[in-house]
Amino acid sequence: MTTQVSIGRLQAFSPDLYRQKSGLTGGIPRTYAPGETIYDYDDNTPRLLFLVSGWAVSSKMLPNGTRIVVEFALRGDMISTPSVEMARETVQALSTVTVMEFPDFTSHASLDVSSRLYRIVLTEMMRRQARMSERLANIGRRDALERTGHLLLELATRLGPSRLKPNFDGFECPLTQADIGDAVGLSTVHINRVLRDMRMAGLLSFRNGIVEFLDRQKLTELVDFDETYFAPHMI
Amino acid sequence: MTTQVSIGRLQAFSPDLYRQKSGLTGGIPRTYAPGETIYDYDDNTPRLLFLVSGWAVSSKMLPNGTRIVVEFALRGDMISTPSVEMARETVQALSTVTVMEFPDFTSHASLDVSSRLYRIVLTEMMRRQARMSERLANIGRRDALERTGHLLLELATRLGPSRLKPNFDGFECPLTQADIGDAVGLSTVHINRVLRDMRMAGLLSFRNGIVEFLDRQKLTELVDFDETYFAPHMI
DNA sequence: AGAGTTTATTAACTTATGTTAATGTCCACA
DNA sequence: TGTGGACATTAACATAAGTTAATAAACTCT
Numbered sequence: 001m002t003t004q005v006s007i008g009r010l011q012a013f014s015p016d017l018y019r020q021k022s023g024l025t026g027g028i029p030r031t032y033a034p035g036e037t038i039y040d041y042d043d044n045t046p047r048l049l050f051l052v053s054g055w056a057v058s059s060k061m062l063p064n065g066t067r068i069v070v071e072f073a074l075r076g077d078m079i080s081t082p083s084v085e086m087a088r089e090t091v092q093a094l095s096t097v098t099v100m101e102f103p104d105f106t107s108h109a110s111l112d113v114s115s116r117l118y119r120i121v122l123t124e125m126m127r128r129q130a131r132m133s134e135r136l137a138n139i140g141r142r143d144a145l146e147r148t149g150h151l152l153l154e155l156a157t158r159l160g161p162s163r164l165k166p167n168f169d170g171f172e173c174p175l176t177q178a179d180i181g182d183a184v185g186l187s188t189v190h191i192n193r194v195l196r197d198m199r200m201a202g203l204l205s206f207r208n209g210i211v212e213f214l215d216r217q218k219l220t221e222l223v224d225f226d227e228t229y230f231a232p233h234m235i
Numbered sequence: 236m237t238t239q240v241s242i243g244r245l246q247a248f249s250p251d252l253y254r255q256k257s258g259l260t261g262g263i264p265r266t267y268a269p270g271e272t273i274y275d276y277d278d279n280t281p282r283l284l285f286l287v288s289g290w291a292v293s294s295k296m297l298p299n300g301t302r303i304v305v306e307f308a309l310r311g312d313m314i315s316t317p318s319v320e321m322a323r324e325t326v327q328a329l330s331t332v333t334v335m336e337f338p339d340f341t342s343h344a345s346l347d348v349s350s351r352l353y354r355i356v357l358t359e360m361m362r363r364q365a366r367m368s369e370r371l372a373n374i375g376r377r378d379a380l381e382r383t384g385h386l387l388l389e390l391a392t393r394l395g396p397s398r399l400k401p402n403f404d405g406f407e408c409p410l411t412q413a414d415i416g417d418a419v420g421l422s423t424v425h426i427n428r429v430l431r432d433m434r435m436a437g438l439l440s441f442r443n444g445i446v447e448f449l450d451r452q453k454l455t456e457l458v459d460f461d462e463t464y465f466a467p468h469m470i
Numbered sequence: 471a472g473a474g475t476t477t478a479t480t481a482a483c484t485t486a487t488g489t490t491a492a493t494g495t496c497c498a499c500a
Numbered sequence: 501t502g503t504g505g506a507c508a509t510t511a512a513c514a515t516a517a518g519t520t521a522a523t524a525a526a527c528t529c530t
Contacts, residue, residue, distance in 0.1 A: 060368070063459040066376040070368050083361045087368035088464075118353065125360045126318045132367040133295070133305050133322035140374045140420030141301040144487070176507065185375030187488055192509060207508095208496085224298040229323075379517070411477065422518055427479060442478095443526080471530100478525065485518075495508070500501100 018052050018100055023116055027100035032056075032093040034174070039081050039091040046104030048121065049079040054097035055174050058089045059182060069183035071131055072175075074158050076233050078124035080104075094174045127233075134229055139185045142223070147184040148194045149223035152204060152211055160232035170204075170212035253287050253335055258351060262335035267291075267328040269409070274316050274326040281339030283356065284314040289332030290409050293324045294417065304418035306366055307410075309393050311468050313359035315339075329409045362468075369464055374420045377458070382419040383429045384458035387439060387446055395467035405439075405447035 015029040027050065032038050038049070038056055056073040070089055073079055079091055082104060102117070131154075138150050152173075156162075159171050177191045186194075199205045203219045205212045213219060220227075250264040262285065267273050273284070273291055291308040305324055308314055314326055317339060337352070366389075373385050387408075391397075394406050412426045421429075434440045438454045440447045448454060455462075 060372065062372055062376055063461075064376070064381075068372040068375045070371055080361070083364050086361050087365040089368060122356070122360070125357070125364070126315070126321050129318050129360070129364060129367065130322040132364065132371065133324065136305055136367065136371060136374065137295065137297055137303040139371065140303045140417075141297055141299070146299075177509095178507080182375075188507090189489075189509085190487055193487090196509080226298075412479095413477080423477090424479085424519075425517055428517090431479080473530090474528085476525105476527075479523080481520105481522090483519085485516100487514105487516080489514075490512090492511090493509080495506105497506085498504090500503085 015052055015098065015100060018050065022050070022120070024050075024100070024102070024120070027102045030099050030101050032097040032099075034093055034095050036093045036097075037090060038093055038097065038099070039079065039084055041085045041088045041090060043081070044085070045081070046085075047081045048102040048104055048117075049081070049099040050102070051075055051077045051079065052098040052100055055094040056091055056097050057094050057179065058084060058091045060087070060089045067182045068185075069179060071128065071135070072155065072183070074155070078121065078128075080121070080125065083125070083128075094179075130229060135183075144184075144186055144190055144194050145197065146223040147186065148180065148191060149198065149203070149219050150225055151180065151184055152206070153216075153220060153223065153225045153227070154230050156211070156213070156216075157227045157230040158232055164210075168212065169216055170210060173206065173209055173211045250287055250333065250335055253285065257285070257355070259285075259335070259337070259355070262337045265334050265336050267332045267334075269328055269330050271328045271332075272325060273328055273332065273334070274314065274319055276320045276323045276325060278316070279320070280316070281320075282316045283337040283339055284316070284334040285337070286310055286312045286314065287333040287335055290329040291326055291332050292329050292414065293319060293326045295322070295324045302417045303420070304414060306363070306370070307390065307418070309390070313356065313363075315356070315360065318360070318363075329414075365464060370418075379419075379421055379425055379429050380432065381458040382421065383415065383426060384433065384438070384454050385460055386415065386419055387441070388451075388455060388458065388460045388462070389465050391446070391448070391451075392462045392465040393467055399445075403447070404451055405445060408441065408444055408446045 015027075019025060019027070029052070030049075032054075039047075051073050053075055056079070057069055058071050058073060058079070059067055059069045061067050070087065072094075073091070079099070084091055134154070138147050142150065155173070156171055162168055162171050164170065164172065177195070178188045181188045181191045184191075195206050198219075199214075202214045203222070204214055204216075219225075250262075254260060254262070264287070265284075267289075274282075286308050288310055291314070292304055293306050293308060293314070294302055294304045296302050305322065307329075308326070314334070319326055369389070373382050377385065390408065391406055397403055397406050399405065399407065412430070413423045416423045416426045419426075430441050433454075434449075437449045438457070439449055439451075454460070
């Protein structure tokens with residue numbers, strides 16, 4: 001996509017920088033606290049949110065009492081509330097989240113079709129479909145270790161290079177083991193087992209909110225991870 | 236969505252009728268034979284295909300040698316080749332398929348196709364995301380009987396009322412048990428077991444390419460199916 | 471109509487993951 | 501500074517689904 005601009009190496013990120021990078025104006029910055037609901041499907045106000053910083057989760061409860069995580073939204077991702085509403089998902093902040101909010105495109109009666117926003121929206125929707133497609137493959141056709149490793153590699157790739165400390169390969173991760181289980185279709189107990197196995201196999205460690213890749217190369221091969229699906233981006 | 240027009244009761248369906256219903260002109264009708272590849276992700280020509288009749292499958296092979304079905308495309312569904320390409324999927328005809336082909340929207344520098352096409356594209360992409368979201372829930376958080384029943388109810392709902400014979404609740408289904416397994420993340424052998432169990436429980440029968448609901452109400456309750464996700468549509 | 475291919479069916483056996491329940495750790499807040 | 505709640509960890513046990521392999525049935529092509 002021609003609109004892609006890597007921000008992997010940015011040292012800071014703000015609404016102003018967002019405006020500059022995206023060329024979009026008119027958005028309103030909003031902040032949500034951890035745990036806060038950003039959008040629920042029974043809310044009917046169409047909006048477009050561009051996530052500037054923090055982690056959000058889009059999930060839904062099933063009638064059988066379980067939960068499925070449809071995706072984790074990271075910096076640069078778009079949250080289209082009409083899409084979320086159609087799929088009956090709920091979007092919640094996992095950490096402190098900042099978004100830029102725009103009025104929804106579909107509600108514009110007369111719309112500048114050549115507008116940059118349209119192009120961006122389509123690109124973001126395609127990216128989301130590609131992520132969902134990979135998630136389907138992950139849940140449907142991989143075992144527990146592969147699913148879990150794949151998810152954590154996906155998140156690392158989408159976040160871009162870490163800035164935690166020099167020579168550190170990993171990232172701060174606000175997910176609980178229950179979140180991970182709901183994202184890959186496994187029980188919390190089994191996620192715990194898999195994380196222990198990975199730690200003991202020297203592949204990765206996830207403790208106290210920090211994911212560290214102990215041998216990223218080996219893990220990548222072991223779980224068939226292809227990072228070209230998930231290059232970080234900002235508009 | 237305001238653009239939704241039910242075609243559930245249509246007795247026939249043709250490219251001309253498609254033009255009339257959608258208000259779109261300029262599309263080129265194309266036909267594919269069963270088994271033929273409609274679009275492969277290494278093909279780089281951006282197009283929009285609107286499926287007029289027949290069944291198609293969008294799937295991908297994983298490095299571990301398995302296959303995942305991302306979705307079955309039915310009458311009224313859009314196939315956006317840039318989306319398919321980004322997710323590295325392959326689209327194949329399962330029966331004789333007719334599509335209307337349009338040049339891709341994103342490649343138009345200045346677009347005169349009226350914003351109607353744009354609106355349609357966005358709506359179709361949202362619908363696809365909603366279907367994928369449900370599929371994720373299905374694979375991630377339901378057992379084998381629920382997954383299989385859910386998929387077949389989804390297909391029946393999306394196809395709309397049957398025209399096979401009077402008082403027949405079911406549909407012609409060109410899927411193999413392997414296709415179903417690849418769509419819901421189960422082995423072929425287990426799909427076979429589940430179909431037998433459903434038949435013996437008087438829920439549904441799938442034999443010789445015909446799905447018949449023996450007790451659709453009971454099945455719907457048993458698998459928590461909510462048909463409002465999948466209302467049939469044509470543009 | 472017959473041969474060959476694909477698809478469906480079933481049984482026997484294996485295994486990955488779920489469930490339950492108990493204990494430990496961490497963190498927020500009174 | 502302690503207490504409650506959320507989260508993580510582990511073991512023992514239960515079970516749903518995978519695998520293999522053999523047979524049958526259904527199509528396809530000549």
